[in-house]
Amino acid sequence: MADEDIERSLYLAPLAGLPATGAILPAFEVLVRLPGERVVSTIAGRSDLLAWADSEGSLVHKAVKRRLAGLESRCPPFAGLAMDGTQGRPHVMGIVNATPDSFSDGGRHLDPQAAVNAALAMVDAGATIIDVGGESTRPGADAVSPDEEIRRVVPVVQALAERGVLVSIDTRHAAVMQATVAAGAGIINDVTALEGDADSLAVAARLGVPVILMHMIGDPRTMQDAPRYRHAPLDVYDALADRVEACLAAGIPREALAVDVGIGFAKSVQHNTEILARLGMYHGLGCAQLLGVSRKSYIGRLSRGEPPLGRVPGSLATAVTAAGQGVQMIRVHDVAETVQALTIWHAIARSGPAGGDDPVWNDQSY
Numbered sequence: 001m002a003d004e005d006i007e008r009s010l011y012l013a014p015l016a017g018l019p020a021t022g023a024i025l026p027a028f029e030v031l032v033r034l035p036g037e038r039v040v041s042t043i044a045g046r047s048d049l050l051a052w053a054d055s056e057g058s059l060v061h062k063a064v065k066r067r068l069a070g071l072e073s074r075c076p077p078f079a080g081l082a083m084d085g086t087q088g089r090p091h092v093m094g095i096v097n098a099t100p101d102s103f104s105d106g107g108r109h110l111d112p113q114a115a116v117n118a119a120l121a122m123v124d125a126g127a128t129i130i131d132v133g134g135e136s137t138r139p140g141a142d143a144v145s146p147d148e149e150i151r152r153v154v155p156v157v158q159a160l161a162e163r164g165v166l167v168s169i170d171t172r173h174a175a176v177m178q179a180t181v182a183a184g185a186g187i188i189n190d191v192t193a194l195e196g197d198a199d200s201l202a203v204a205a206r207l208g209v210p211v212i213l214m215h216m217i218g219d220p221r222t223m224q225d226a227p228r229y230r231h232a233p234l235d236v237y238d239a240l241a242d243r244v245e246a247c248l249a250a251g252i253p254r255e256a257l258a259v260d261v262g263i264g265f266a267k268s269v270q271h272n273t274e275i276l277a278r279l280g281m282y283h284g285l286g287c288a289q290l291l292g293v294s295r296k297s298y299i300g301r302l303s304r305g306e307p308p309l310g311r312v313p314g315s316l317a318t319a320v321t322a323a324g325q326g327v328q329m330i331r332v333h334d335v336a337e338t339v340q341a342l343t344i345w346h347a348i349a350r351s352g353p354a355g356g357d358d359p360v361w362n363d364q365s366y
């Protein structure tokens with residue numbers, strides 16, 4: 001097997017410690033794709049893993065060291081925001097949908113001023129990014145023309161950018177990327193990972209703004225038909241690695257990329273939970289990580305069939321799970337609730353054995 005093939009068939013999912021913060025990680029689930037596509041996995045402490053890699057020869061040793069280096073290095077800032085743990089709790093991205101058919105707040109933000117007011121309230125509640133979208137990506141949603149999308153989102157993006165808000169534009173259309181970055185958007189959030197429009201990769205590279213690459217198969221109309229994977233967490237890892245490589249080749253630097261596993265996009269409930277249990281693994285891609293789970297249907301399916309507004313507790317539970325695996329940005333509808341949950345998570349995490357020397361935590365004056 002070639003060097004690169006060995007590295008691509010070996011995956012490490014951290015079991016403890018915060019990846020991407022520069023911390024040494026103590027233990028891993030080690031997953032290996034065997035020829036014929038069978039995947040075997042085992043649990044190993046860091047020193048056992050290195051001893052095993054040594055005994056397997058220099059190529060395996062090199063591959064393990066490279067994977068470890070990816071997980072244990074400090075993530076550089078993304079869009080000017082710290083991503084290496086010094087930010088404390090994960091950043092919260094508030095969702096503002098300027099669409100008539102959005103799955104959980106449809107119609108409420110069609111008036112640009114109402115959308116701007118809702119976004120400013122989210123910023124007050126602690127959001128550091130506002131994600132503005134003009135096309136619903138819920139399963140089965142119809143596509144919207146780029147012109148209509150631009151008409152919906154540009155006034156909102158412009159008003160927020162003028163007030164100094166960091167705006168990400170949720171779009172899969174190159175023309176919308178162009179119009180909204182001109183209006184002040186600071187991040188592109190593309191659920192197709194810049195594959196949904198033949199011009200997106202070149203346009204994003206030319207615009208020079210940071211990009212969030214989300215994993216999906218197919219498009220929102222068809223994606224839930226029959227999602228199939230050989231091994232969902234590893235297939236998603238490989239697909240994101242390919243998109244990161246494509247962006248690097250197009251001239252977008254790694255520090256301007258964030259990855260997102262795309263929960264609910266072409267995934268069954270089991271695919272979602274298998275991926276959510278291994279979020280730490282995706283830090284091996286060397287990019288910041290965003291997660292969007294807010295009010296998604298897997299929560300109702302795993303619970304008691306609650307409608308979107310009844311899925312806030314499950315959204316918070318997932319956000320806290322993600323924070324514990326080093327995910328740096330969480331995309332949500334319920335900003336105040338998420339900020340509170342993540343603040344408490346952070347206070348507890350900092351006081352544990354891996355808590356370190358957070359100056360805020362160590363301030364005894366309160």
Ligand code: 9MG
Nearest residue numbers: 137170214260262263292293
């Ligand atoms: C637009 N959109 C809807 N769900 C999303 C998710 O989970 N991640 C990202 N990046 N965007 C999303």
